[in-house]
Amino acid sequence: MQNNFIIESENLTKKFGHFTAVDAISFSVKPGEIFGFLGANGAGKTTAMRMLCGLSIPTSGKATVAGFDVYKQTEQIKKNIGYMSQKFSLYDDLTITENINFYGGIYGLSKSKLKEKTEYLLDLLKIPEMHTGKLLVSLPLGWKQKLAFSVAIIHEPKIVFLDEPTGGVDPITRRQFWDMIYEASHNGVTVFVTTHYMDEAEYCNRVSMMVDGRIASLDTPYNLKKEYNAGNMHEVFVKIARGR
Amino acid sequence: MIPLIFFMPVLQLLVLSNAATYEIKNIKFNIVDYDQSHFSRELISKFTASNYFVLNDVSFSVENSEESFKKNQAKLIIHIPKDFEKNFRSQGLSGVQLVINAEDGSAAGIINNYALNITRDLNIDMAVESSVMPEPVPMINIDYSNWYNSELDYITYMVPGILVVLVTMIGTFLSGMNVVKEKEIGTIEQLNVSPIKKYQFITGKLMPFWFIGIGELAFGLLIGIIVFKIPMLGSPLIIFMLASVYMFVVLGMGLLISTLTNTQQQAMFIAWFFLVLFILMGGIFTPVESMPAWAQAIAYFNPVAQFNRAMRMIMLKGSGFKDVLPTLYFFIVYASVMMSLAVWRYRKTES
Amino acid sequence: MKRFLAFVSKEFKHILRDYRTLLILFGMPIAQILLFGFAITNEIKDAKIAILDFSKDNTTQEISNKILSSGYFLLYKNLSSTRDIEPAFKEGIIKEVIIFEPEFGKNLEKSKLANIQIIADASDPNLANMLIGYTSSIILDYQKDLLKGKTLPPIINTDIKMLFNPNLKSVFMFVPGLMAVILLLVSAMMTSISIAKEKELGTMEILLVSPLNPLQIIVGKVVPYFFISLINYIIIIILAKNVFLVPITGSIILLILESVLFLLTSLSLGILISTISNNQQTALMISISALMLPAIILSGYIFPVENMPLPLQVISNIIPAKWFIIIVRGIMLKGVSFSYIVTETAVLAGMTLFFVLLSIKKFKIRLE
Numbered sequence: 001m002q003n004n005f006i007i008e009s010e011n012l013t014k015k016f017g018h019f020t021a022v023d024a025i026s027f028s029v030k031p032g033e034i035f036g037f038l039g040a041n042g043a044g045k046t047t048a049m050r051m052l053c054g055l056s057i058p059t060s061g062k063a064t065v066a067g068f069d070v071y072k073q074t075e076q077i078k079k080n081i082g083y084m085s086q087k088f089s090l091y092d093d094l095t096i097t098e099n100i101n102f103y104g105g106i107y108g109l110s111k112s113k114l115k116e117k118t119e120y121l122l123d124l125l126k127i128p129e130m131h132t133g134k135l136l137v138s139l140p141l142g143w144k145q146k147l148a149f150s151v152a153i154i155h156e157p158k159i160v161f162l163d164e165p166t167g168g169v170d171p172i173t174r175r176q177f178w179d180m181i182y183e184a185s186h187n188g189v190t191v192f193v194t195t196h197y198m199d200e201a202e203y204c205n206r207v208s209m210m211v212d213g214r215i216a217s218l219d220t221p222y223n224l225k226k227e228y229n230a231g232n233m234h235e236v237f238v239k240i241a242r243g244r
Numbered sequence: 245m246i247p248l249i250f251f252m253p254v255l256q257l258l259v260l261s262n263a264a265t266y267e268i269k270n271i272k273f274n275i276v277d278y279d280q281s282h283f284s285r286e287l288i289s290k291f292t293a294s295n296y297f298v299l300n301d302v303s304f305s306v307e308n309s310e311e312s313f314k315k316n317q318a319k320l321i322i323h324i325p326k327d328f329e330k331n332f333r334s335q336g337l338s339g340v341q342l343v344i345n346a347e348d349g350s351a352a353g354i355i356n357n358y359a360l361n362i363t364r365d366l367n368i369d370m371a372v373e374s375s376v377m378p379e380p381v382p383m384i385n386i387d388y389s390n391w392y393n394s395e396l397d398y399i400t401y402m403v404p405g406i407l408v409v410l411v412t413m414i415g416t417f418l419s420g421m422n423v424v425k426e427k428e429i430g431t432i433e434q435l436n437v438s439p440i441k442k443y444q445f446i447t448g449k450l451m452p453f454w455f456i457g458i459g460e461l462a463f464g465l466l467i468g469i470i471v472f473k474i475p476m477l478g479s480p481l482i483i484f485m486l487a488s489v490y491m492f493v494v495l496g497m498g499l500l501i502s503t504l505t506n507t508q509q510q511a512m513f514i515a516w517f518f519l520v521l522f523i524l525m526g527g528i529f530t531p532v533e534s535m536p537a538w539a540q541a542i543a544y545f546n547p548v549a550q551f552n553r554a555m556r557m558i559m560l561k562g563s564g565f566k567d568v569l570p571t572l573y574f575f576i577v578y579a580s581v582m583m584s585l586a587v588w589r590y591r592k593t594e595s
Numbered sequence: 596m597k598r599f600l601a602f603v604s605k606e607f608k609h610i611l612r613d614y615r616t617l618l619i620l621f622g623m624p625i626a627q628i629l630l631f632g633f634a635i636t637n638e639i640k641d642a643k644i645a646i647l648d649f650s651k652d653n654t655t656q657e658i659s660n661k662i663l664s665s666g667y668f669l670l671y672k673n674l675s676s677t678r679d680i681e682p683a684f685k686e687g688i689i690k691e692v693i694i695f696e697p698e699f700g701k702n703l704e705k706s707k708l709a710n711i712q713i714i715a716d717a718s719d720p721n722l723a724n725m726l727i728g729y730t731s732s733i734i735l736d737y738q739k740d741l742l743k744g745k746t747l748p749p750i751i752n753t754d755i756k757m758l759f760n761p762n763l764k765s766v767f768m769f770v771p772g773l774m775a776v777i778l779l780l781v782s783a784m785m786t787s788i789s790i791a792k793e794k795e796l797g798t799m800e801i802l803l804v805s806p807l808n809p810l811q812i813i814v815g816k817v818v819p820y821f822f823i824s825l826i827n828y829i830i831i832i833i834l835a836k837n838v839f840l841v842p843i844t845g846s847i848i849l850l851i852l853e854s855v856l857f858l859l860t861s862l863s864l865g866i867l868i869s870t871i872s873n874n875q876q877t878a879l880m881i882s883i884s885a886l887m888l889p890a891i892i893l894s895g896y897i898f899p900v901e902n903m904p905l906p907l908q909v910i911s912n913i914i915p916a917k918w919f920i921i922i923v924r925g926i927m928l929k930g931v932s933f934s935y936i937v938t939e940t941a942v943l944a945g946m947t948l949f950f951v952l953l954s955i956k957k958f959k960i961r962l963e
Contacts, residue, residue, distance in 0.1 A: 053804050075806065083804035087797025093612050094605065105601020106805050135612075161804075263892050265902050266721050287751075313758060314931045316921065332751065339752045347928050348899055349763030350637045356755060357728050363753045370751070382707045384738050386731050390717035391684065401720050505615060509788060512879055513619040521626060529897065530635050531722040533642040533690060539634040540641065553687055560718035563685040 006031045012061035021047040023213035036204030037194040044213040045194040066158045082152040086164035092137040107155035142173035162193040198234040253464040260406045265398040272300040273320040274309045283329035296358045313345045403468040404555035405528035418453040419498030424511040450495045457491045477562030489575040496582025503589040522548040602815040624777045632766040632839040643671040644691040654700035690716045691726045759928045770835045771923035772896030775916040781824040784882035786865030791878035844930030857919040863950035870957040890916035
């Protein structure tokens with residue numbers, strides 16, 4: 001395998017009994033790329049992502065993440081990635097600062113680094129000083145979601161995995177959220193994102209369309225639209241799903 | 245949910261009514277007989293002949309015998325000293341020592357009673373046998389009768405109490421958990437936008453639980469009467485009349501708890517805490533009469549104690565409407581206080 | 596280690612922030628021990644009785660006074676006819692009726708035999724037993740007074756020695772059970788709920804993706820509850836020993852070691868429950884129905900196991916609390932040494948090992 005890809009997957013497969021959730025998917029992701037993983041619910045996006053994060057052992061196939069093997073080197077992988085799940089992933093009964101300190105803490109950030117990061121984040125998210133001591137439960141969902149993303153990359157991972165990060169968020173916050181993703185990518189973080197919002201696919205550098213555990217199509221949004229002769233990604237998706 | 249609702253009372257009745265017994269049989273005892281006389285053997289045979297005692301071990305040292313207390317093998321040691329018979333014959337006075345394992349104080353008290361009855365019997369036998377009475381002495385003859393449960397059957401005693409526990413637990417938990425659950429998920433907002441009055445909405449919410457509670461009681465009573473053959477001397481109608489008001493006391497309690505808490509877990513814990521206190525002090529497992537005066541006074545305001553008393557009165561003694569009227573009044577007042585407190589607290593949390 | 600500490604400190608924040616639960620966790624054992632110590636006794640106090648005196652002479656008056664001045668009984672009413680007895684019981688207030696036959700005093704003096712009838716409300720058999728016992732011993736006392744100065748038939752005296760608990764205090768019996776229940780409540784139930792909570796909220800995924808390994812996560816969850824249990828345990832011991840004078844006759848070190856073993860059993864049970872439940876409510880329900888209720892009802896905590904029917908006695912063997920209660924009663928009240936409780940200790944240790952292995956297996960399957 002070449003070293004200029006940060007994620008490489010070759011015939012990666014996951015079976016649960018007789019059911020094949022992920023069926024021999026192969027793809028590679030370049031450093032700094034925003035790689036979209038699209039598909040309907042149950043298409044196998046989350047299962048594929050869990051294998052890449054080291055949460056689930058593949059049934060067959062090969063894959064490396066940040067140069068580490070998903071079978072044997074899951075501990076090293078975990079140190080190099082960030083993760084944010086579809087469920088809201090911070091603690092409601094802790095304050096903003098406590099949440100930041102906790103996640104920084106479990107990734108082993110030093111005290112001074114943590115302090116610097118906290119100040120940077122609060123400034124970035126424009127959270128007023130008076131709110132930092134409040135329990136998270138009192139914050140609006142949009143802020144929480146942005147905070148969750150910031151926390152997921154607090155340890156400056158090489159790759160961040162985002163599993164349906166914008167579920168239930170209003171369009172304006174979603175736009176702001178993607179601005180944050182762009183900035184992270186700009187700083188060299190590879191972003192691996194699953195979503196079923198087809199408009200979000202437009203924001204990705206490259207997109208893979210998953211149908212029934214297989215990658216049905218993989219290219220830039222521009223090329224996909226051209227290939228399927230479609231005005232937007234939603235049409236592309238509908239055509240792929242039907243044209244099978 | 246439905247299977248659970250029917251499964252629970254059966255399980256509770258089966259397990260609790262059998263487990264919750266202070267009836268003591270087959271008390272294992274040891275003998276340390278230093279006398280080895282005709283007389284000491286007669287005393288021992290009195291014990292072995294009784295239904296309550298079973299011989300465990302015979303030895304010649306009290307200390308060794310006490311070891312079996314530590315190994316949980318025996319509860320009683322009968323220690324007969326040397327010259328037991330000789331002293332009786334020559335001085336007219338002799339002694340025997342009963343050593344009782346009193347870890348469990350109430351069991352020890354009962355064992356003590358049984359053992360004393362046996363030695364008393366022996367004394368009477370001896371008095372008759374010796375017939376050395378110079379003049380007849382005045383005797384008071386005591387006649388006992390146990391009304392309403394002459395067999396002293398514990399299951400008869402436990403079932404009404406268990407039904408009270410059942411109804412109380414179901415009501416408190418269902419109402420306590422349900423409302424706080426809505427708070428947790430956020431569906432409680434629906435309440436705020438609905439045009440109907442708060443207390444109407446709340447009563448509407450509680451009605452299903454009320455029916456479940458009454459249904460459980462009916463089902464439990466049926467099992468008690470058919471399977472456990474518990475007498476039902478009074479009218480079931482009076483029971484249901486009381487229960488229908490009592491349910492509101494219980495549901496009000498649950499609702500009040502749920503207004504004071506934010507999560508189901510908290511509600512569960514607080515409900516559990518108060519239920520344990522109410523049930524332990526409710527005269528269900530231990531009689532109210534065995535509490536100190538201050539605790540008896542508190543017990544009067546314990547709805548669980550009141551309902552338990554009324555259930556036993558109606559089922560086992562055949563008490564009528566007039567007899568439980570004070571209890572009914574008490575429930576009506578209690579239910580109104582609980583419900584209004586809950587509704588008032590409810591409004592407060594919302595604004 | 597630093598990562599682990601960050602995790603543990605987060606757990607403590609969760610716990611300390613939920614002050615209602617905290618209040619219950621600490622209030623529960625205190626309230627229960629006070630209740631058992633002060634309110635639940637083995638003695639009758641102020642039981643309400645009625646007297647039906649057909650004779651109304653000096654002797655019956657004397658006997659009545661003797662009974663009523665004992666402190667055990669309180670006269671609720673005087674009845675005038677046997678027809679009044681039934682309604683009086685049905686009212687539900689009186690528990691016993693004492694009936695003196697007509698001409699009681701005269702009979703006692705002339706024919707040397709007089710009759711008293713005691714009717715007890717046996718809808719509570721325990722109470723009925725006690726009431727009859729108390730009443731007849733007072734009457735027998737009175738009779739003994741009458742016999743003073745007269746030649747007596749030979750008699751056997753019975754000397755009673757109550758071992759381990761001379762004053763028959765019920766709190767002696769309850770303390771060990773209370774310890775077991777509180778340790779189970781905090782260690783098993785709270786641990787399982789708090790792990791299930793992370794699963795329910797989805798934060799468990801985040802933790803698993805982090806460099807913390809699963810063992811650290813589980814241990815980190817367990818540590819705070821371990822300490823809370825310990826504090827609770829110490830409060831119970833201090834209250835029991837100093838307020839209710841429950842003795843610790845055996846080795847306190849042995850007691851603590853055995854308690855730590857049971858604490859581990861409870862924690863392993865909590866972890867096991869959390870591996871099979873995906874949300875808090877399930878964890879709560881399993882904890883209550885499979886742990887708490889059996890530990891309260893079938894462990895010998897309140898009801899002695901040996902009085903139960905055989906099937907329940909058999910079932911009681913799989914309840915860890917039962918073995919712990921035997922151990923604690925042995926050490927605290929009877930002062931036994933380790934050799935007496937080897938079997939019980941081995942059973943607890945075996946159970947703990949079994950639960951740990953089972954949890955690891957379940958946890959692995961989940962990760963697959």
